[in-house]
Amino acid sequence: MNYSPPSAPNEKAARTNLMLVGIAVGFLVFAALFTKNLWGRVEPRKEIPLVDKKFLETTPWRKTYADFVKAKDKDALEDYDCYGCHEKNKAPPIRYDKAGKILIPKEHSDIVMGHGSHDRNNLCFNCHNEQNLTTLQVRDGREVKFDNIPPLCGSCHGPTYRDWEAGAHGRISGSWNHANEADFTRLSCANCHNPHAPKIPTREPAPGPHLLRANPETHATEATH
Amino acid sequence: MAPNSPSLDKTSDAAMSRRNFLRGSAAVGGLTALAASLSPLRELHDFTNTDQFLQKYYKELTPDDMAKVLKRIESEVEKNYGVRPHVRDLKPMDGVEFVYCLNLTRCIGCRKCVHACVNENNQSRSPEIQYIRVLKLPHGSMDVEKADQNYAPASVPEKGFFYMPVQCQQCKNPPCVKVCPVHATWQEKDGITVIDYDWCIGCRYCEAACPYFARRFNFTKPEIPKDRLNTNMAYLGNRPRKQGVMEKCHFCIQRTRAGRYPACLEVCPVGARKFGNILDPNSEVSYILREKRVFIQLKEEMGTSPRFFYYFDK
Structure with missing residues (x-):
């Protein structure tokens, strides 16, 4: 009714073509956005530094006399040459201050006395043999060599010694199959404990987990998951 | 009404019919959607070869198959990391839990x-x-x-x-x-x-x-x-x-x-x-x-x- 035939068909066709080109270009722009990942691009991941190799170290933090002998470490073994300084057949004197605390001679200043609470265990000859300083002694008089101290420690720490012998205390390395003695090694007491101060010192922990795109400020208080 | 229809067709021929326009847009839109949906494939780096794609289930692999699979893994690791690894297929031991x-x-x-x-x-x-x-x-x-x-x-x-x-x-x-x-x-x-x-x-x-x-x-x-x-x-x-x-x-x-x-x-x-x-x-x-x-x-x-x-x- 109010329809009138197109006055300029060419003009209308041009408009249509323009629109089509517009749509096509629009699509192409979207396609480019998709392929270049410009749309909703995720924040790049933060670099996570590789963990320090010291945390991957499997050797124990202490070395024992047996280790020094095995490694033929002459410098370290010199410390065990007691009669280089001490006089033979003469028990070295032990001095105490007025409060009954042991006075460590300056030649042995590297020794920190901390075995047992309240400074009660303050007599060197509880473990060292005053008759022969190159050996140790159990209170019942048995002589113990420096390269095999567990029986000495076990003379007081019975249950721990029992656990150690069974493999529940300390660390065994190598094979879980203990059929063949050559396949595994058992750490000795002094590999982990300083005999003069056996409590294992605190240490720096290895870095914790880095959450994916975690905010460092909220990281520390982040929940478990 | 009747005389209007033929003239409508005529104008459509001159420019573009609504139907053709919709067809065209739908085609372009469809292609875009297809491209977008396939875009995760761009991140597929590990698809190395047909051997891996056609590999059988672990429990169905014969020892010969397994030897081939281990060879493939070794060469893949060598390609990616520059070192030849030692890959084994270790089976559970008897009497061990x-x-x-x-x-x-x-x-x-x-x-x-x-x-x-x-x-x-x-x-x-x-x-x-x-x-x-x-x-x-x-x-x-x-x-x-x-x-x-x-x-x-x-x-x-x-x-x-x-x-x-x-x-x-x-x-x-x-x-x-x-x-x-x-x-x-x-x-x-x-x-x-x-x-x-x-x-x-x-x-x-x-x-x-x-x-x-x-x-x-x-x-x-x-x-x-x-x-x-x-x-x-x-x-x-x-x-x-x-x-x-x-x-x-x-x-x-x-x-x-x-x-x-x-x-x-x-x-x-x-x-x-x-x-x-x-x-x-x-x-x-x-x-x-x-x-x-x-x-x-x-x-x-x-x-x-x-x-x-x-x-x-x-």
Whole structure:
């Protein structure tokens, strides 16, 4: 009714073509956005530094006399040459201050006395043999060599010694199959404990987990998951 | 009305009919949508060859097939990392069932086990994938809701807290195995629940089923520095994974099935970790379960019956 035939068909066709080109270009722009990942691009991941190799170290933090002998470490073994300084057949004197605390001679200043609470265990000859300083002694008089101290420690720490012998205390390395003695090694007491101060010192922990795109400020208080 | 129709057609011919316009737009739109939906394929780096694509299920592989598969993996690793690895398919041993015991009295929370594990098992360094989470808990509580895994003090252990490392518990009744729709994960007869990384479809059902959050997903292509790659590999163990598959602790299959202790145990500075054959009455784990105060299997009430036991000294 109010329809009138197109006055300029060419003009209308041009408009249509323009629109089509517009749509096509629009699509192409979207396609480019998709392929270049410009749309909703995720924040790049933060670099996570590789963990320090010291945390991957499997050797124990202490070395024992047996280790020094095995490694033929002459410098370290010199410390065990007691009669280089001490006089033979003469028990070295032990001095105490007025409060009954042991006075460590300056030649042995590297020794920190901390075995047992309240400074009660303050007599060197509880473990060292005053008759022969190159050996140790159990209170019942048995002589113990420096390269095999567990029986000495076990003379007081019975249950721990029992656990150690069974493999529940300390660390065994190598094979879980203990059929063949050559396949595994058992750490000795002094590999982990300083005999003069056996409590294992605190240490720096290895870095914790880095959450994916975690905010460092909220990281520390982040929940478990 | 009647005379209008033919003239309408005429004008359409001159420019473009509504129908043709809609057809054209729909075609372009469809192509765009197709391109967008295929765009994740651009991130597919690991699709190497048809051998891998046509590889059979692990349990159906003959020894000859397996030899070929191991060769393929070795050459792939050599191509990607520049070192020829030693990949083996280690089978469970007879008369061996592995059990892990962890001494909560001894653990100081130093996290050395976490990183020894990452190093041994070729986990991705960025983004980080770690099998072990060390939870810090206040003394007198076993409530894992109160646990903190992001502790970062200058030194550990901290007063008033204890530390509980959690990893795959190698359950006797594993929920992760039950939910896998393609049987890509299963329990072997030595007690280790393994994953065939070539069979996993990455649906992450197992991750959701695990009550211990022991399973990890490779959201991206794993990043392992070449100089830190462990070349002693096992098919079901620490061979490099690809994007889109699950992984988890497997008791260091490449070590333990060759008779050695797991890496986390070997690095523990306080001897809190104990591992062995529960079927051997003289093993340390047998001794611990017999003599020590074995306190928990984590989330015992779930009925998963873990082969991972936590115990106390005193």
